[in-house]
Amino acid sequence: MSNRSLRFWARNRTNARLTAIAASALVVTLGAVSWFVWSSPDSPVREAADTVVAAANPLTAQNALLQQQLKTAKGQVASQNGKLKNAAAAAAASAAAHAKQVASLQQQLARTQDQLGALEAESDTGTGSGDKGSSGGKGSGSKTTNATKPPKVPAAGSPGGDSTPGGTEKPDEDPAAVITAPSRDSLLHPEHRYFGMYTEQAPFNWATLDATAKKIGVEPNVVGYFSGWDEDFRVSAVQRAWQQGRLPLMTWESRPIAAGNNSNSAPEYSLPTIIGGGFDAYLHQYAKDIVATGLPLAIRLDHEMNGTWYPWSELNGSGKAINGNNVGDYVKMWRHVHDIFQAEGANALVIWVWAPNIINNMQPSSHTTQEFLAGYYPGDDYVDWVGLSGYLRPPWRAGNDFTAGYTFDRSLDQLRTLTSKPIFLAEVGASETDGHKPGWVKTFFEQFHDSKNADIIGFSWFSLAITSYVGGERSTNDWRIDSRSDSLAAFAEGIADPAADFTLIPAD
Incomplete structure (x- = not known):
């Protein structure tokens, strides 16, 4: 390259060096100025730059706002969760208080019913609309009797026993x-066999029982009713029963009276709780109240224990505990209650009735053996009568010939293996389903003709129509004596047969 081609500032080496030095100084100076401008907080250039950066990043402010909103929402959720927990706790406390209030009201209702029962005793006519036609099952209307009806209690101040307009004598103002x-x-x-009946409201109201008795032509001398362990002893039930000359048979269930039969759970009434003394105060007072009446009664305590449907049973079909109970607890419970009554003197008035369920389709096979039943028997020193609950009821087992012998014989054999105590069929009935009832009723009374059944001292018929669940299906069974005319006729004829040896009290 010729010297002519050099730029003016680099025509020689000296100029070139000076030019390079000057350029470097300029760069340093510009850098210093730039640093000063950018590092100064009040610099308009810096503010302009920040504005440009903020404009270039619009999501920064929005993100900060969203973060603040998220924080606020989390706080609100935490606050609502706290309020929800407090509300749940308050609801639980309210439910517990409500349950206690309901229990208290139930007790008040029971006492009120007792008072009403006593008032009804003063005005109850005791009459019913009996069917006296040919379908009523009375035949010619004449019956062989081996007993007379006990006299009514005279009204106070009336030696002859003035009658109410309905014809039943008014009891004394102080029936006790x-x-x-x-x-x-x-x-x-x-001396003769008992005839008992369960009906609606008896012994607190006799209307249904008396109406049915008129159709049969014979009055029962046993009246059955139910009571729970949330109820005090109902004095009026025993008094009203004996006013009519009837032995009161109380089925006493260790659970609340309003409990349904669709559950076998009642933890507060478990057998270990009873054995451990959880109900001792209640039991002592109950026994004292019985003694105070001076009147006898039969008590069927926690019946059908060999099934799986009540909370006083011990095992289900899989061998698992029911209601927290242990094997052997039922016997311990029975003896515990019996011992308390003995200590209070009540056993001088109480007939203890131990009554399992018959062998049938409702039980698992493990619960139908002799050994299983024996595990529930408290012993002869603690039992006065043994009994059975037994019904003609669907579903039908193969081989069922629809006779009372098929229904009861196997279970009677088990009872007689356990003990020689008198047998009282404490709860019996027959369903109208499929039309087997009249024939079954006929065989029911024929079984009393057989000398092998001489130890059966009577029965109590469950004369109600009940809807329940069997095998998970809803079913209505009409157990009433007068459910149909042919069933009623079979009953009336059977009980009047002298060979059956029942106490026959003609119905008015």
Whole structure:
């Protein structure tokens, strides 16, 4: 390259060096100025740059706002969760208080019913609309009797016993002062067999029982009713029963009276709780109240224990505990209750009835053996009568010939293997389903003709129509004596047969 081609600032080496030095100084100076401008907080250039950066990043402010909103929402959620927990706790406390209030109201209702029962005793006519036609099952209307109806209690101030307009004598204003009853010992071994009945509201109202008795032509001398362990002893039930000359048979269930039969769970009433003394105060007072009446009664305590449907049973079909109970607890419970009554003197008035369920389709096979039943028996020292609950009821087992022998014989054999105590069929009935009832009723009374059944001292018929669940299906069974005319006729004829040896009290 020729010297002519050099730029003016680099025509020689000296100029070139000076030019390079000047350029470097300029760069340093510009850098210093730039640093000063950018590092100064009040610099308009810096503010302009920040504005440009903010404009270039619009999501920064929005993100900060969203973060703040998220924080606020989290706080609100935490606050609502706290309020929800407090509300749940308050609801639980309210429910517990409500349950206690309901229990208290139930007790008040029971006491009120007792008072109403006593008032009804003063005005109850005791009459019913009996069917006297040919379908009523009375035949010619004449019956062989081996007993007469006990006299009514005279009204106060009326030696002759003034009657109410309906025809039933009015009881004394103080029924406890005039009511009498046979001795317990004479009741234990009756001269003739007992005929008992469960009906709606008896013994607190006799309308249904008396109406049915008129259709049969014979009055029952046993009246059955139910009571729970949330109820005090119902004095009026026993008094009203004996006013009519009837032995009261109380089925006493260790659970609340309003409990449904669709559950076998009642933890507060478990057998270990009873054995451990959880109900001792209640039991002592109950026994004292019985003694105060001076009147005998039969108590069927926690019946059908060999099934799986009540909370006083011990095992289900899989061998698992029911209601927290242990094997052997039922016997311990029974003896515990019996011992308390003995200590209070109540056993001088009480006939203890131990009544399992018959062998049938409702039980698992493991619950139908002799050994299983024996595990529930408290012993002869603690039992006065043994009994059974037994029904003609669907579903039908193969081989069922629809006779009372098929229904009861196997279970009666098990009872007789356990003990020689008198047998009282404490709860019996027959369903109208499929039309087998009249024939079954006929065989039911024929079984009393057989000498092998001489130890059966009577029965109590469950004369109600009940809807329940069997095998998970809803079913209505009409157990009433007068459910149909042919069933009623078979019953009336059977009980009047002298060979059956029942106490026959003509119905008014």
